[in-house]
Amino acid sequence: MLIDKLVSRIIDLDSPIVVGLDPRLDKMPQKLRDEIFFVRGKTPEAAARIFYRFNKAIIDHIYDIVPAVKPQIAMYEQLGVAGIDCYIKTVSYAKSKGLLVIGDIKRGDIATTAEAYSHGHIGKIEIEDTVHKAFDEDFITVNPYMGSDSVSPYLSDCQKYGKGIFVLVKTSNKGSKDIQDLITVDGLPIYRHVGNLVSEWGNDLIGEHGFSSVCAVVGATHPEEGTILRENMPHTFFLVPGYGAQGGTAKDLQGMYNPDKLGIIVNSSRGITEAFHSEEYKTYGEHNFAQAARDAVLAMKRDLLG
């Protein structure tokens, strides 16, 4: 079970941290931008090249202290073909360094379409009698709004190829209340219903650590909801965004751990990769952006583990 690999790496490294690789062009080091724009012009291809060089340096500086990275595909997809190429290369490079990759793609569609997403991202595609991999992330994030039949293709591929998914349950943003917090006639909010579905979907994919490869996304910004979800989803592993920049603190995560102090992996994106822009790491200089990222991970680790 892939979830066992993730939990083992968290235990071995004592690091329930995933670094979000969500590059923003205006936050890239000036020297890196100048150098690549000079050669390639101010093009989407150049921007994608800058992202890749940046990601590679970040990965080289963190691969031995975190179990996973989480590239957000939107940041790449906005650049079109060159961006998708950069996303795929980032996934591949991270895996070559032993990192697990959570593709933050939040896809969701009806059965045959979900199958195409699943085959492309966590399965295999067949071209006549040949077999190919397209994206090949380890885990992907999935949107549940369209219901069980929109998720089942991913479950098949999780079984078949030893992959995993994180389903949106209670997201970190303020607007998550608009639909996810609506209370149904049985007194439960929507996110609890989704949580119950996620538990069900994961029943056949529970590994030796007691967690399923069908996981949930639960925002650090909702500590109470997270605590209730943990109580009701003992076998579900949580990906927790919203720590740091969005306001979630180490204290907010306490109720989301299980009694063994396992069960979550906490994401930080800008707080790590853009640390070199912050007051705290200013003295590093922008050429040391990757070292600043490493030290920001170590600081986050101290903060989380107390």
Add this chain to the structure above:
Amino acid sequence: MLIDKLVSRIIDLDSPIVVGLDPRLDKMPQKLRDEIFFVRGKTPEAAARIFYRFNKAIIDHIYDIVPAVKPQIAMYEQLGVAGIDCYIKTVSYAKSKGLLVIGDIKRGDIATTAEAYSHGHIGKIEIEDTVHKAFDEDFITVNPYMGSDSVSPYLSDCQKYGKGIFVLVKTSNKGSKDIQDLITVDGLPIYRHVGNLVSEWGNDLIGEHGFSSVCAVVGATHPEEGTILRENMPHTFFLVPGYGAQGGTAKDLQGMYNPDKLGIIVNSSRGITEAFHSEEYKTYGEHNFAQAARDAVLAMKRDLLG
């Protein structure tokens, strides 16, 4: 307002039909496959090339009888970079023939990420002091699960660039009941709440035909729900999937029109593009797949308009 252009084209052509371009490799004409695999090998690049050649022929045969096409990005994305390139070229070719393009991407994410999707798909991306377009669809489909702040970046770009979105409200698949049909304490199912949000989001984008550029996806397989939604969303235009292959009939659509017999555009994908495989169009031969598609559109038009 872009929605006016869509409604006008529907009126002019007397054709509330959008053709879904969701190519499946095993359904492509054998001769087209053989020819391209021979030259390019059995690769994702070859598959993408086959899709593009197929789409181009379909578009050439339908651009004068339908207002829009709807490529489903998953079918392309599964092929990786080559697939995304094919998707973008398909969008561009359809637009060059005067078709409106609804990019069926069903994206949904928190604000900064939604902004990246929006800029890439319906807005513009800035690379230093230069401006580029990546996907450039006219409309895209959007998933509402993450709430208002996850949708607002698209609304800004709809205003700024004269684009539109279709938000999932009640989807055509069976599993749509799992979350969308849950009843809240005020007696309304979730899809009604989402419908109300969509109406609200669209208030500032209502055009001269009385419809907003913020539209809804409502499955043909749910005639009762569609009728209730129409009554409660008089200014919302509906994209209606689920006609034909999924079981929706012309009769099921009656309650979704407004009193002027406007307000919906009905999607058919396989029913049109794969018509040449059906019993009805078998005599055409696979080399006439595009002519079969055209005649299937005309048959659908007769069926819808009665």
